[in-house]
Amino acid sequence: MSMAQAQSQEPTSAPSYDALAEVLENEQSRQQLIKELRSLAAQQAPSAAQAAENATDAAEPSLPSQLAETTSEIAGGLSDQFNNLVEVTGNLFTGNVADDNAAFNSATFMNAAINLGLVVLATAVLFWLLRRLASPIFARFSHWSRHGEGKTPVLRLVVCVALACLVDVLAVGIAYVGGNLVATFLVGETGELTTQASLFLNAFVVIELLKAGLRVLFSSRYEGLRLLPIDSSEAAYWNRWLALLIGMVGYGVMVVEPLININISSTLGQGVNTLIMFIAYFYAVTVILKNRTRLRHAIRARAEKSTLAAGQFSLILLSRTWHLLGLAYFTVVLVLTLLSPAEALPFVLYATLKTLGLVVVGILLSSLLSQTIGRRITLSDELRRKLPLLEPRLNSYIPAALRFLRVLIVSMAVLLIFNAWYIVDLNAWYESEAGGKLMAKIIGVAIILAVAAMVWVVLASLIEHKLNPETGNGQPSARAQTLLLLFRNAVAIALATLTIMIALSEIGINIGPLIAGAGVLGLAIGFGAQKLVQDIITGVFIQIENAMNTGDVVTLAGITGTAEKLSIRSVGIRDLSGTYHIIPFSSVDTVSNYMREFAFHVGEYRVAYRENIDDAIAQLQNAFDELAVSEDNKREILAPLEVAGVIALADSSVIIRVRIKTTPGMQWAVGRAYNRLVKLHFDNAGIEIPFPHSTVYFGVGKEGQAPSANLRVMEQDFDVNGHPGGHAKSGENVVAADSKSAVANDAPNDND
Numbered sequence: 065m066s067m068a069q070a071q072s073q074e075p076t077s078a079p080s081y082d083a084l085a086e087v088l089e090n091e092q093s094r095q096q097l098i099k100e101l102r103s104l105a106a107q108q109a110p111s112a113a114q115a116a117e118n119a120t121d122a123a124e125p126s127l128p129s130q131l132a133e134t135t136s137e138i139a140g141g142l143s144d145q146f147n148n149l150v151e152v153t154g155n156l157f158t159g160n161v162a163d164d165n166a167a168f169n170s171a172t173f174m175n176a177a178i179n180l181g182l183v184v185l186a187t188a189v190l191f192w193l194l195r196r197l198a199s200p201i202f203a204r205f206s207h208w209s210r211h212g213e214g215k216t217p218v219l220r221l222v223v224c225v226a227l228a229c230l231v232d233v234l235a236v237g238i239a240y241v242g243g244n245l246v247a248t249f250l251v252g253e254t255g256e257l258t259t260q261a262s263l264f265l266n267a268f269v270v271i272e273l274l275k276a277g278l279r280v281l282f283s284s285r286y287e288g289l290r291l292l293p294i295d296s297s298e299a300a301y302w303n304r305w306l307a308l309l310i311g312m313v314g315y316g317v318m319v320v321e322p323l324i325n326i327n328i329s330s331t332l333g334q335g336v337n338t339l340i341m342f343i344a345y346f347y348a349v350t351v352i353l354k355n356r357t358r359l360r361h362a363i364r365a366r367a368e369k370s371t372l373a374a375g376q377f378s379l380i381l382l383s384r385t386w387h388l389l390g391l392a393y394f395t396v397v398l399v400l401t402l403l404s405p406a407e408a409l410p411f412v413l414y415a416t417l418k419t420l421g422l423v424v425v426g427i428l429l430s431s432l433l434s435q436t437i438g439r440r441i442t443l444s445d446e447l448r449r450k451l452p453l454l455e456p457r458l459n460s461y462i463p464a465a466l467r468f469l470r471v472l473i474v475s476m477a478v479l480l481i482f483n484a485w486y487i488v489d490l491n492a493w494y495e496s497e498a499g500g501k502l503m504a505k506i507i508g509v510a511i512i513l514a515v516a517a518m519v520w521v522v523l524a525s526l527i528e529h530k531l532n533p534e535t536g537n538g539q540p541s542a543r544a545q546t547l548l549l550l551f552r553n554a555v556a557i558a559l560a561t562l563t564i565m566i567a568l569s570e571i572g573i574n575i576g577p578l579i580a581g582a583g584v585l586g587l588a589i590g591f592g593a594q595k596l597v598q599d600i601i602t603g604v605f606i607q608i609e610n611a612m613n614t615g616d617v618v619t620l621a622g623i624t625g626t627a628e629k630l631s632i633r634s635v636g637i638r639d640l641s642g643t644y645h646i647i648p649f650s651s652v653d654t655v656s657n658y659m660r661e662f663a664f665h666v667g668e669y670r671v672a673y674r675e676n677i678d679d680a681i682a683q684l685q686n687a688f689d690e691l692a693v694s695e696d697n698k699r700e701i702l703a704p705l706e707v708a709g710v711i712a713l714a715d716s717s718v719i720i721r722v723r724i725k726t727t728p729g730m731q732w733a734v735g736r737a738y739n740r741l742v743k744l745h746f747d748n749a750g751i752e753i754p755f756p757h758s759t760v761y762f763g764v765g766k767e768g769q770a771p772s773a774n775l776r777v778m779e780q781d782f783d784v785n786g787h788p789g790g791h792a793k794s795g796e797n798v799v800a801a802d803s804k805s806a807v808a809n810d811a812p813n814d815n816d
Contacts, residue, residue: 232276356386672754
């Protein structure tokens with residue numbers, strides 16, 4: 065008999081259920097039926113295999129075709145549901161329900177509805193009372209989270225939220241048990257839990273647990289128990305909206321639809337389910353479009369406060385597209401529900417919860433990192449004394465490390481969210497050969513960079529330890545300081561080069577050609593940059609010979625100043641006027657260093673011919689004795705005064721040379737102080753220091769005659785030696801000329 069003939073037969077010609085039961089009860093007839101079924105299965109197997117092969121050989125439909133087919137399927141299903149819903153609704157009012165071939169019993173339905181209402185009321189009242197009793201506990205948790213001492217604020221927040229969530233879950237559990245007791249012993253038949261009550265209580269547990277999760281994110285009454293960084297008004301708004309949406313969809317799908325399926329009609333229940341999903345969809349779309357601009361501005365304001373460039377860019381992008389993401393999410397939920405209502409809701413619920421969990425964990429980890437390693441690292445006083453630069457160096461690494469960890473957290477969260485929605489399959493990718501190799505390379509490069517950073521910190525800290533006068537072998541010499549600083553620079557360059565090479569090799573890049581190319585390039589640079597090579601070679605020998613060090617006063621290439629910075633190629637000198645000179649070593653023929661072991665102040669002092677030379681030398685010695693006992697200079701003088709004696713009989717003076725041995729670099733300061741004392745001692749002893757004189761010239765007019773000078777006679781007393789202070793003799797008056805009628809000629813006169 066063909067299938068078409070079987071479908072055209074009247075229902076009365078089909079075998080009855082009693083006949084089928086009799087066949088199954090008889091052992092012989094049952095075995096015969098089994099053989100016939102196996103024979104039919106063997107005959108249909110080749111055709112099924114052929115059909116599968118044909119289906120495999122057929123070309124996969126394109127994406128537009130699949131989209132059109134899905135849209136057509138959804139439209140056809142909605143049309144069928146609407147027609148069936150109209151038919152069932154009409155039959156419901158006429159008292160004929162086609163699904164079960166039974167009349168609708170309104171009395172039974174009302175009784176079940178009343179019993180269910182009592183269970184709902186008892187459970188809701190009990191849950192409300194439990195929440196009221198738990199309010200002081202929530203308030204204490206919130207206060208400790210915001211104002212407690214000890215622990216990081218994020219850790220306090222997580223602990224308090226976890227404890228509050230535990231109390232919330234406990235309240236849901238007690239309300240569920242209380243509802244079961246009411247439904248079992250106070251409503252309906254004693255000792256039996258009705259299907260309606262069971263459906264409601266199961267839905268109550270799921271929905272209230274979801275709402276407890278919402279309260280974790282959007283706690284409006286307790287700011288210390290809110291994970292998301294938003295204010296109370298925003299939290300109350302979104303908590304209310306999402307709770308209403310969850311309650312409408314949850315109770316509609318988990319309670320209303322099954323009750324209609326059981327008591328009225330499965331067709332009506334399916335139609336009600338579709339209607340609930342459409343109402344929830346349009347409600348969500350309305351709320352999203354209503355808050356599109358306001359939320360965009362709020363996210364943009366938070367983006368402007370972000371210190372991380374990647375985070376700021378992500379927030380700005382989210383502010384522009386959040387409404388599109390929300391509309392896409394609810395559209396996908398609606399389509400999946402219409403296509404596969406039995407499987408869509410569990411999948412969407414699981415993916416949504418996983419997405420929210422990943423977002424919250426990412427935010428908490430980022431905040432925790434900011435509050436733990438984002439703060440300035442403070443070392444102990446002893447360690448700071450031994451390694452003074454270690455604390456600033458570690459703190460300089462914190463922003464880069466924090467930025468890297470935040471990017472890593474965001475990337476992992478995005479990938480896991482995509483995996484939750486089956487956009488990508490991380491497990492399959494990781495188990496593949498390419499995924500495994502890529503992860504191994506990423507981990508290897510991260511380890512290489514971490515090891516290189518630790519090696520650099522250790523070596524730099526050891527160099528600082530040697531340079532620190534409080535921890536090494538005392539104050540390091542200038543040569544040791546210079547060599548250690550050059551060694552630190554060389555270590556930094558070598559370590560950076562090795563790290564880059566090893567990282568490239570770990571990634572999979574063949575560094576052999578790179579090294580060969582670098583060698584050829586270095587050879588070419590060596591030929592083309594002979595001056596640079598000469599600078600480096602000369603600098604190496606200058607360092608080997610310890611010709612100068614940082615802080616030495618030197619003369620190089622005709623420039624005298626303090627050597628501030630030495631590299632392998634050049635030296636930086638700061639002269640007396642503050643000008644900074646960079647002198648390449650290739651231009652250095654002679655190094656004059658004024659800072660080696662000791663120095664001398666060489667002083668040459670002129671006295672008049674009429675002065676007693678021994679008295680002048682005695683005054684020079686007295687000035688030195690006073691200098692040697694002064695607090696500022698006594699530690700800088702290394703030997704007694706060396707008097708060379710008269711070194712020249714000049715035209716207008718006698719020159720006496722002395723020499724003072726000082727510590728290196730202090731010869732100029734000691735010399736300035738000694739010159740001051742010499743002047744004071746010579747003045748007290750009346751010893752004249754000759755100096756150049758000027759001749760006053762009054763000038764001559766065109767007629768060849770000098771103009772009359774404005775002169776006046778000033779009486780002044782002179783002593784017998786001609787010095788002021790004695791009584792002036794006759795004819796020894798001082799003549800003063802008016803400056804208005806005199807022109808000074810600055811030509812020196814060697815006469816006393």
